[in-house]
Amino acid sequence: MATLGNPQNTIAVLQKYKFNFQKKYGQNFLIDIRVLEKIISAADITEDDFVLEIGPGIGTMTQYLCEHARAVAAVEIDKNLIPILEDTLSVYENVEIIQQDILKIDINRLVQEKNEGNPIKVVANLPYYITTPIIMGLFESHVPIESITVMVQKEVADRMQVGPGTKDYGALSLAVQYYAKPEIVANVPSNCFIPRPKVGSAVIRLDRYKEAPVQVKEEKQMFALIRASFNQRRKTLVNGLNNAPDIPYGKEQMIQALEEMGLPANVRGESLTLAQFARLSNLLSRF
Numbered sequence: 647m648a649t650l651g652n653p654q655n656t657i658a659v660l661q662k663y664k665f666n667f668q669k670k671y672g673q674n675f676l677i678d679i680r681v682l683e684k685i686i687s688a689a690d691i692t693e694d695d696f697v698l699e700i701g702p703g704i705g706t707m708t709q710y711l712c713e714h715a716r717a718v719a720a721v722e723i724d725k726n727l728i729p730i731l732e733d734t735l736s737v738y739e740n741v742e743i744i745q746q747d748i749l750k751i752d753i754n755r756l757v758q759e760k761n762e763g764n765p766i767k768v769v770a771n772l773p774y775y776i777t778t779p780i781i782m783g784l785f786e787s788h789v790p791i792e793s794i795t796v797m798v799q800k801e802v803a804d805r806m807q808v809g810p811g812t813k814d815y816g817a818l819s820l821a822v823q824y825y826a827k828p829e830i831v832a833n834v835p836s837n838c839f840i841p842r843p844k845v846g847s848a849v850i851r852l853d854r855y856k857e858a859p860v861q862v863k864e865e866k867q868m869f870a871l872i873r874a875s876f877n878q879r880r881k882t883l884v885n886g887l888n889n890a891p892d893i894p895y896g897k898e899q900m901i902q903a904l905e906e907m908g909l910p911a912n913v914r915g916e917s918l919t920l921a922q923f924a925r926l927s928n929l930l931s932r933f
């Protein structure tokens with residue numbers, strides 16, 4: 647089987663199997679070798695690595711992963727792609743194709759069974775309609791992960807990377823930055839895919855922290871505060887939190903906590919750093 651990362655070979659495979667793209671699965675296949683090489687080198691895959699690929703499509707990136715990694719598990723939801731993958735990956739003995747929905751599979755169990763619970767690397771050209779649940783699911787369920795290197799919508803990559811004071815800053819930025827150090831490694835134009843997505847894309851690498859960058863007593867509460875303050879972005883932090891049903895503190899307690907942090911009572915959530923949200927959560931825990 648020829649290398650797939652170019653338009654001719656990709657179209658040949660699609661025609662051979664009379665494959666119809668399914669929009670609902672976010673299918674945009676990569677057809678640019680330079681982009682594929684960039685992803686593999688950014689992910690820093692070595693022959694010791696166990697790699698989880700989410701959404702292998704027709705196996706374009708999977709071929710590269712198989713060449714570089716010790717073992718690859720590729721989870722694909724679309725049944726129609728399985729016979730194609732069995733063909734395009736037939737020469738590789740270090741790959742397992744799993745026909746499943748990535749949001750339903752027990753990834754911790756997979757890592758336990760296939761990699762003795764040791765940290766894995768995740769590499770993917772993600773289906774954009776479920777980027778956030780996939781990434782947050784991996785972090786929140788504490789899957790042992792060294793790094794996640796993924797193609798995502800450009801705007802989402804920006805949101806993951808920015809700090810306070812920008813319009814893209816929000817709950818996703820803080821959640822990602824609590825678990826990992828983000829770095830955008832490439833911007834990718836639409837003509838590198840077939841069919842072309844309507845949005846720009848970017849490759850982002852998330853390096854999982856071994857220890858969280860901030861100390862927080864109640865992780866769940868901190869994330870509830872973050873979500874509530876960005877749900878009501880135009881309100882002051884105190885009013886936003888006061889309207890949130892899952893935040894049990896009164897206005898006076900919040901104002902007192904903000905005062906102790908040297909922040910004014912009318913501060914907005916979007917100007918707080920991760921460290922400040924952690925401190926606020928810790929101060930409120932006393933009440």
Ligand code: SAM
Pocket residue numbers: 671672673674675676700701702703704705706707721722723724727746747748749770771772773774776
């Ligand atoms: N990796 C291929 C490439 O780069 O050419 C395909 C990437 S395409 C953007 C996303 C892939 O994810 C598709 O193959 C799609 O069928 C698959 N997919 C979509 N939703 C999924 C889910 N919930 N679980 C697993 N795979 C999914």
